[in-house]
Amino acid sequence: MILLRKLAFARAGKALVTDASLQLHPGWKIGLTGANGSGKSSFFALLRGELHPESGDLEMPAVWRVGHVAQETPPLPAPAIEFVLDGDTELRAVEAGLAVAEATHDGHRIAELHTRLQDIEGYAAKARAAEILAGLGFAEADHGRAVAEFSGGWRVRLNLARALVARADLLLLDEPTNHLDLDAVLWLESWLKSFPGTLVMISHDRDFLDAVVGQILHIDGGQMKLYGGNYSTFERTRAERLALQQAMYVKQQREVAHLHTYIERFRAKASKARQAQSRLKALARMELISAAHVDTPFEFRFREPEGFSDPLLTLEDVSVGYGDTALLEQIRLTLRPGSRIGLLGRNGAGKSTLVKLLAGQKSALAGRRLEGRHLKIGYFAQHQMELLRPDESPLKHLVRQEPLTREQELRDYLGGFDFRGQMTDAPCGNFSGGEKARLALALMIRTRPNLLLLDEPTNHLDLEMREALTLALQETEAAMVLVSHDRHLLRTTVDELWLVADAQVQPFDGDLDDYAAWLATRRGAMRGAPADPDKTARSASRAADALRDKATLAALKTERRNLQKEADKLEKQLAVWQAEKAALDEKLADPALYAAPDRALIGNLNQRQAELTAVIETAETRWLEVHEALEAQTVE
Numbered sequence: 001m002i003l004l005r006k007l008a009f010a011r012a013g014k015a016l017v018t019d020a021s022l023q024l025h026p027g028w029k030i031g032l033t034g035a036n037g038s039g040k041s042s043f044f045a046l047l048r049g050e051l052h053p054e055s056g057d058l059e060m061p062a063v064w065r066v067g068h069v070a071q072e073t074p075p076l077p078a079p080a081i082e083f084v085l086d087g088d089t090e091l092r093a094v095e096a097g098l099a100v101a102e103a104t105h106d107g108h109r110i111a112e113l114h115t116r117l118q119d120i121e122g123y124a125a126k127a128r129a130a131e132i133l134a135g136l137g138f139a140e141a142d143h144g145r146a147v148a149e150f151s152g153g154w155r156v157r158l159n160l161a162r163a164l165v166a167r168a169d170l171l172l173l174d175e176p177t178n179h180l181d182l183d184a185v186l187w188l189e190s191w192l193k194s195f196p197g198t199l200v201m202i203s204h205d206r207d208f209l210d211a212v213v214g215q216i217l218h219i220d221g222g223q224m225k226l227y228g229g230n231y232s233t234f235e236r237t238r239a240e241r242l243a244l245q246q247a248m249y250v251k252q253q254r255e256v257a258h259l260h261t262y263i264e265r266f267r268a269k270a271s272k273a274r275q276a277q278s279r280l281k282a283l284a285r286m287e288l289i290s291a292a293h294v295d296t297p298f299e300f301r302f303r304e305p306e307g308f309s310d311p312l313l314t315l316e317d318v319s320v321g322y323g324d325t326a327l328l329e330q331i332r333l334t335l336r337p338g339s340r341i342g343l344l345g346r347n348g349a350g351k352s353t354l355v356k357l358l359a360g361q362k363s364a365l366a367g368r369r370l371e372g373r374h375l376k377i378g379y380f381a382q383h384q385m386e387l388l389r390p391d392e393s394p395l396k397h398l399v400r401q402e403p404l405t406r407e408q409e410l411r412d413y414l415g416g417f418d419f420r421g422q423m424t425d426a427p428c429g430n431f432s433g434g435e436k437a438r439l440a441l442a443l444m445i446r447t448r449p450n451l452l453l454l455d456e457p458t459n460h461l462d463l464e465m466r467e468a469l470t471l472a473l474q475e476t477e478a479a480m481v482l483v484s485h486d487r488h489l490l491r492t493t494v495d496e497l498w499l500v501a502d503a504q505v506q507p508f509d510g511d512l513d514d515y516a517a518w519l520a521t522r523r524g525a526m527r528g529a530p531a532d533p534d535k536t537a538r539s540a541s542r543a544a545d546a547l548r549d550k551a552t553l554a555a556l557k558t559e560r561r562n563l564q565k566e567a568d569k570l571e572k573q574l575a576v577w578q579a580e581k582a583a584l585d586e587k588l589a590d591p592a593l594y595a596a597p598d599r600a601l602i603g604n605l606n607q608r609q610a611e612l613t614a615v616i617e618t619a620e621t622r623w624l625e626v627h628e629a630l631e632a633q634t635v636e
Contacts, residue, residue, distance in 0.1 A: 309372025390429025
C-alpha cells in the first residue's frame with residue numbers, strides 16, 4: 001500500500017500540504033482533485049521520487065513499477081508501435097538479455113529468459129500494444145510510422161499508450177482525456193476499469209471519474225482528505241458541508257434557481273423523449289453539483305446577442321474536404337435561433353472540418369453556405385489559443401478588442417474568469433494551457449455571438465471552470481454547435497445529437513449511451529463480427545404482423561388514451577409541486593430566516609424541500625417515460 005505519515009511537501013518554497021496521514025490500498029482507483037496550484041502535480045512528483053517531503057513520510061513498496069505519461073516526446077525515427085513497447089522496460093530488458101544469450105550460445109540463460117518472457121506475456125506484447133493503439137484512435141497503418149511524423153496531439157496519445165503498455169503496479173495519469181475524442185475516451189474508460197494495479201488519476205472530466213474511480217483524494221487548504229465513492233459522491237458530501245455555511249447557501253440558491261429555470265425551459269421543448277430522459281437525469285444532479293462548486297472563483301454569463309436572423313446559417317447540399325477530395329458530402333443543415341447541436345463521430349470522420357465550414361474558415365467544394373443577415377459567430381477551437389499575443393496581458397487583449405469600454409468594466413469581466421490582481425496585467429506568454437484557454441474563451445464570449453461553434457472547449461479547463469462554462473452555456477440564448485469528449489457537458493447543454501460518419505452528417509436518434517452501443521457495433525463489424533440478417537428479418541416480420549392484427553391495434557389505441565391521461569395528470573401535479581418548491585426555495589434563500597434562527601422550522605423546511613425535490617424528479621422521469629411511449633406509438 002501507499003502510506004502517508006504526517007506528510008508535508010512544498011514547491012518553490014510554497015507550502016502545499018501539511019500533516020497528511022492516510023493509506024491508499026493496492027488495486028484502488030483514486031481520483032486526485034483540488035484547485036489549480038493546490039499540489040496535485042507535486043504529489044505525483046513525490047510518488048515518482050522526483051520530489052522529497054519537507055517532513056513526514058511517504059512509503060510505498062520498493063518493487064512497484066510506476067507508470068506515468070511523459071510530458072514531451074522527441075521527434076524520434078522509431079516506429080510508433082516500437083516506441084510504445086519501449087514502455088514495458090522489463091520486456092525490453094528480457095529481449096536484450098536474450099540477444100546477448102543467443103550471441104554467446106548460453107542455453108541455460110536462453111531457457112530462463114524465455115520462461116520469463118512467457119510469464120510476462122511477452123509473446124503477446126505486440127498484439128497488446130496494437131490493441132491499445134487502436135483503442136486510442138491509431139489506424140493499423142500508423143503502427144509503422146515514425147514517431148516524428150505525428151503531430152503534438154498524437155504524440156501525447158503515443159505517450160499515453162506507452163504508459164498503458166508498461167504493466168505498472170502504480171499508474172499515474174494526469175488529464176489522460178486531453179487530446180482524446182469521445183471514442184477514445186470511452187475505450188480508455190473501459191480499459192482502466194479492468195486495470196488490475198493501483199491507479200491515481202487527475203481528471204477534469206466528471207463522467208470519466210465517476211465511471212473509473214472508487215475513491216477521491218482531495219487537496220484543499222493544505223490538507224489531503226480521502227473520500228470513499230466516485231466523484232459524484234464526493235460532490236454530494238462536499239455540497240452538504242458547504243450548504244451549512246450561510247453565505248455559501250444563499251449563493252447556491254441563486255444557482256439552483258437558474259438551473260430550475262433551465263429545466264423548465266428544456267422540459268417544455270423536449271421532443272425526443274429518449275434523449276430527454278438521459279438529459280433530465282443529468283440535470284437532476286445539478287443542484288448538488290452547483291452546491292459543491294459554490295466557492296468557485298469563476299462566475300460569468302454570456303452577454304446576450306444583439307439580434308438574430310432566422311435561419312442563422314444554412315448548408316444546402318454542401319460537400320467539404322481537402323484538395324478535390326470530399327470528406328463530407330451532401331450536407332443539409334439549418335441552424336436557427338435556439339438550435340443546440342452536439343456532434344458525434346469517430347476521430348477523423350470530419351467533425352472539426354464541419355465546424356470550420358460552419359465558421360467560414362473552410363470553403364465548400366460544392367453546394368451553398370448561406371449566412372443570415374445578423375449572423376455573428378463565436379468560434380472556439382484549440383488553435384484560438386495560438387492567436388493570443390504572448391507579450392500582451394489579458395487586459396490589453398480586451399482593451400484592443402473594446403477600446404471604448406471603461407477599464408474597470410473590463411477588469412471586472414476578467415475577474416469572472418479568475419484573472420485578478422497582477423495576473424490581469426501579466427503577459428499571457430507564460431500562462432498555463434488552462435489559463436490561455438480561459439482567456440481565449442473570455443475574448444470570444446465578450447463579442448456577443450448569436451451562434452457558438454465550440455470544438456473541444458474544455459481541453460485544459462479544470463472542473464471548476466468546466467462547471468461555470470456549463471452553467472453559462474445553459475443560459476445563453478445563442479445557438480450552439482458543440483464537439484466535446486466531455487459527456488457531462490454534452491448531456492446538459494445540447495438538445496440534439498448529429499452523427500458525422502461515412503461521409504454523411506445526419507441526426508442521431510438516441511442519447512450518448514446509444515452512441516456508445518453504436519460504436520461497439522461498429523468495432524465489432526470492423527473485426528468481422530458476424531451479422532444475423534435472419535434475426536433482423538424475423539423481428540421485422542413479427543412487427544408487421546402485430547400492426548396488421550386488429551386486436552393489437554385496438555389495444556394500442558386504449559393504451560395511448562391511458563398514457564395521454566397519465567401525462568396530463570402528471571403535468572398538473574408537477575405545476576403544483578414546482579410552485580410549492582419555488583416558494584420554499586425563496587424562503588430558504590432569505591437571510592432573514594437565519595437572523596434569529598428557528599432550528600425546528602428550518603429543519604422542517606429543508607425536509608419538505610428534499611421531499612418535493614424527490615417527488616418532482618420521480619414525476620418528471622415518469623412524464624418523460626410516458627411521452628417516450630407515446631412517441632414510439634406515433635412512430636409505429
